[in-house]
Amino acid sequence: MARIFLVAIWLLLAVPVVxxxxxxxxxxxxxxxxxxxxEAFILEIAEDDRVIHHFENVDIDRFHRMLSEHICELSxxxxxxxxxxxxxxxxxxxxxxxxxxxxxxxLMTAMDQQQLAVSTQNRxxxxxASFHKEVIYQ
Amino acid sequence: xxxxxxxxxxxxxxxxLFVSHHAMADFGRIIATGGLxxxxxxxxxxxxxxxxxxxxxxxxxxxxxxxxxxxNLDDYKxxxxxxxxxxxxxxxxxxxxxxxxxxxxxxxxxxxxxxxxYRLGGDVLYxxxxxxxxxxxxxxxxxFDLPQAVGAKDDTxxxxxxxxxxxxxxxxxxxxxxxxxxxxxxxxxxMGLLGFGGDANNSYELQGEIAVGMxxxxxxxxxxxxxQKPNNxxxxxxxxxxxxxxxxxxxxxxxxxxxYTQLESxxxxxxxxxxxxxxxxxx
Numbered sequence: 001m002a003r004i005f006l007v008a009i010w011l012l013l014a015v016p017v018v019x020x021x022x023x024x025x026x027x028x029x030x031x032x033x034x035x036x037x038x039e040a041f042i043l044e045i046a047e048d049d050r051v052i053h054h055f056e057n058v059d060i061d062r063f064h065r066m067l068s069e070h071i072c073e074l075s076x077x078x079x080x081x082x083x084x085x086x087x088x089x090x091x092x093x094x095x096x097x098x099x100x101x102x103x104x105x106x107l108m109t110a111m112d113q114q115q116l117a118v119s120t121q122n123r124x125x126x127x128x129a130s131f132h133k134e135v136i137y138q
Numbered sequence: 139x140x141x142x143x144x145x146x147x148x149x150x151x152x153x154x155l156f157v158s159h160h161a162m163a164d165f166g167r168i169i170a171t172g173g174l175x176x177x178x179x180x181x182x183x184x185x186x187x188x189x190x191x192x193x194x195x196x197x198x199x200x201x202x203x204x205x206x207x208x209x210n211l212d213d214y215k216x217x218x219x220x221x222x223x224x225x226x227x228x229x230x231x232x233x234x235x236x237x238x239x240x241x242x243x244x245x246x247x248x249x250x251x252x253x254x255x256y257r258l259g260g261d262v263l264y265x266x267x268x269x270x271x272x273x274x275x276x277x278x279x280x281x282f283d284l285p286q287a288v289g290a291k292d293d294t295x296x297x298x299x300x301x302x303x304x305x306x307x308x309x310x311x312x313x314x315x316x317x318x319x320x321x322x323x324x325x326x327x328x329m330g331l332l333g334f335g336g337d338a339n340n341s342y343e344l345q346g347e348i349a350v351g352m353x354x355x356x357x358x359x360x361x362x363x364x365x366q367k368p369n370n371x372x373x374x375x376x377x378x379x380x381x382x383x384x385x386x387x388x389x390x391x392x393x394x395x396x397x398y399t400q401l402e403s404x405x406x407x408x409x410x411x412x413x414x415x416x417x418x419x420x421x
Binding site for chain 2: 104108132
């Protein structure tokens with residue numbers, strides 16, 4: 001029983017995703033949708049006592065522009081992120097694991113506000129989660 | 139509850155030794171990553187201890203849970219009161235009191251379980267490596283007359299287990315999935331409710347346990363668990379267990395689970411399937 005189940009799971013994971021899927025960029029509502037989402041995200045961060053101290057000297061307009069550009073590129077949109085690497089950006093900030101999670105929760109709240117589908121949210125979360133190692137304790 | 143407090147006090151005292159001065163009770167991990175409380179008090183699902191750690195304590199934080207689980211079967215009823223303290227996203231300490239009522243025979247079996255779990259490495263959410271933990275469950279049967287009469291050798295025993303768990307945030311159907319595999323070395327008969335070791339076998343046996351779950355969204359999960367069990371007593375065959383569960387995490391402070399549980403034949407009484415309910419409060 002256990003073995004059959006594991007094999008079934010393995011097969012499901014091994015089957016390649018059908019190629020016709022919409023890009024995440026489209027699901028996020030392209031440039032305008034991403035811009036709105038990042039605005040909601042920044043507003044959530046701004047109200048979060050757990051992490052706001054990391055953003056005290058941040059140029060919010062530039063932060064919003066860079067975030068949107070980065071998400072646009074990562075989601076398969078027609079943009080080229082012009083900012084520094086994630087390691088460089090976060091060097092000296094010494095972001096803790098709990099602070100990283102707090103920012104993930106801010107994004108979750110923002111995505112809920114934008115009424116994005118669970119599948120869209122998961123696709124974006126998986127991309128951002130992949131930066132965990134490059135962001136924390138730099 | 140007073141008894142629970144009495145047994146929880148040493149666990150709490152040990153746990154506080156691990157809490158550094160700046161550590162605060164906090165909720166620094168993502169919702170549902172603390173999982174639920176198992177029938178043996180350890181963090182996990184329902185029947186299987188997972189590599190997850192109870193509560194939402196991240197590095198530099200501590201947290202705790204209290205939980206009540208109940209399984210209603212045809213001839214038996216299992217009630218579990220449990221509490222955990224987790225520290226630094228590294229250690230989990232647990233205590234559980236089980237009461238197993240023999241509805242057709244009359245009477246009940248009781249057991250206390252003290253658990254400790256240590257995260258060896260990895261993270262359930264981040265990075266390619268699964269989260270790995272190693273744990274102990276020290277079990278003290280409080281009603282050994284019946285287990286002894288049916289061939290059990292000891293009234294205490296310690297299970298040792300190793301678990302790996304991984305979450306895929308964007309898994310099949312763009313849903314978040316969790317898989318957990320646990321290997322347990324145990325001498326326990328029916329978790330220890332029927333004592334440890336027996337006339338048919340009195341050595342440690344290695345048992346496999348798995349859990350697979352899918353999050354429909356951030357607050358709702360469905361899944362299955364399967365748990366192998368040893369066969370130490372000659373008087374009645376012991377069977378593997380499984381459950382199919384729905385978990386609800388409406389808020390970090392509270393979680394519920396409802397499950398269909400198939401425990402097969404227990405102590406010769408066949409067809410012990412029923413409903414499992416679990417409530418967990420996190421602080």
